[in-house]
Amino acid sequence: MGGRGVKVSTSGIGDIQAKIREAKRAARRRALYKFRANKGAVAGAFILGFMLVLAVLGPYIAPEDPYAFDLRRKLEPPSWDSPFGRDELGRDILSRIIVGARYSIGIALASVFLGSVVGVFLGLVSGYYGRVVDSIIQRITDVLLAFPIIILSIALIAVMGVGVTNLVLAIGISTIPVYIRLVRGLTLQAKSREFVIAARAMGKSGFYIMRKHILPHVLPTVIVQSSYYLGFTILIASGLGFLGLGVKPPTPEWGAMLGSGRTYLFSYPHVVTFPGIFILLTALAFNLVGDGLRDALDPRAGAYRR
């Protein structure tokens, strides 16, 4: 009797699992459909795709060597030969923008990845375990949230020094506290839901529950937040580059190009016009995709900015 009972119930569980998989597929299809129906989001995705191609293929498709200078041709305005003109050292601005995509976009991607991974982990732990762990993590979060994000990044750069790795670390660390707050709140919600209570009753370990049950619950909100943050961090990263606190010269990061070109603004505005347009377009694309993802995945999520 007992043996048969178990058999019947396992096949029942198999059915349920198949149904869950089907429901998940349907939810994904629905989300994709909603995203595609949003014209802005599709346009954003196209711009992003284009920028990613530049980032990946940069050096192979750039018409000239972005580092090769020619002082005889310095500050040449746009022409057929160099459509975006040349900078103060006679370097081709178009080539520098194409190769610079990997720095500007790469830094934003890497720092948001770092911030979200660490922030989500700490948020899960803080919300799930509560008590002392929660108190300690939350007090640290309070302190980090007391800094506007760009000021925290500047303070970290001031100590660590400039360079791509330090820039990623500084911006990444600055985005951590918002993820912690966001994920902690969602974890607290999930903790009182049946699926978590059931898993605990089955004796699953904390890390198993966090990974298998709570993480999927918080992920849509984290994805939406990340896409907004990408738009925001690209502005922060290029802003730091503009201030001379980003990458080391002569790296063609877009913000740094603006920073070194601004002296020539009065007579040669083309030096600063084009890198700015690329920063604007990329940030805009991330925000458009963010709006689309929010509508498709998590309509209640708001852009959390600082």
Added chain:
Amino acid sequence: MTLAKYVAKRLLQAIPTLIGVVLFMFILIRMLPGDPARLIAGIEATEEDVERIREILGLNRPLYVQFIDYMKDVFTGDLGTSIRFGTPVIGEIMERLPYTIQLALVSEFLAVILGVPLGIMAALRPYSARGYLATVFALIGSSMPIYWMGLMFIYLFSVRLKWLPSSGADSPSSIILPALTLSLLLMGNLMRITKASFQEVLGENYITTVRAKGLSERIVIYRHALKNASVPIITIMGIQLGTLLGGAILTETVFAWPGLGTLLIDAISYRDYPLIQGIVIVFATMFVLINLIVDVIYAIIDPRVREQLWAAEE
């Protein structure tokens, strides 16, 4: 709980955060690789110079003593001595702070007087061209590298049209371009929030009632709707004051505006760590206080929020 008690409680809660901010900066500065005194003094400095700096920073004492002393100093308004200027850090900050506050307030003012009416206009005709304009404007506003916009403004208004000065703070008109640039950081969002909260309020029954009473549309909008739509608008204004502080650093650099932001960037290029530490602490303190003030204003203007907040505090 009365309002005064609530304010006192929030102030008390801010203290551990501020102590944390000071501790964070203290640890950060001590994480500098190598001997901080040697690093600050530079490669060419003599052994006496290094010793002098070690003395100034009190680096020859145990760490916890250094921290307690530093904390005492900070809370009595002593932020140390600037290495570059040899003067008290607090003096340097106080000289520049009014410029940053002035810039932030004028920007916020511009953003409100332009953003709120445009948001209202968009809410009244949500599916017209100007309704979409608000959405598009908000989107571009939050994607705009404002330092680049600032450069473009300089080129247009100073270089081409020669209407406005491009940098410094020598004449009253100097503030126009930086404030306009910085206000763009807020205007888009302000428009979007105004539009959304107005659309919501205009659909409420009491607005229909007021309209049925035959009051003019102007009174309906500015007396009745604005009052009820103002809570989210004021909230976003407060949240964005923090964004403003960050944006001020970039804007000040573009326009050579002599505020805290340019002081900070200078301090970094001179590796003037006591000054960097002081400025960052002042920025964080302002940020914490602004958030506190926003919460209090929030409680004053909306009785529902007041009850919620107080319930949450208990």
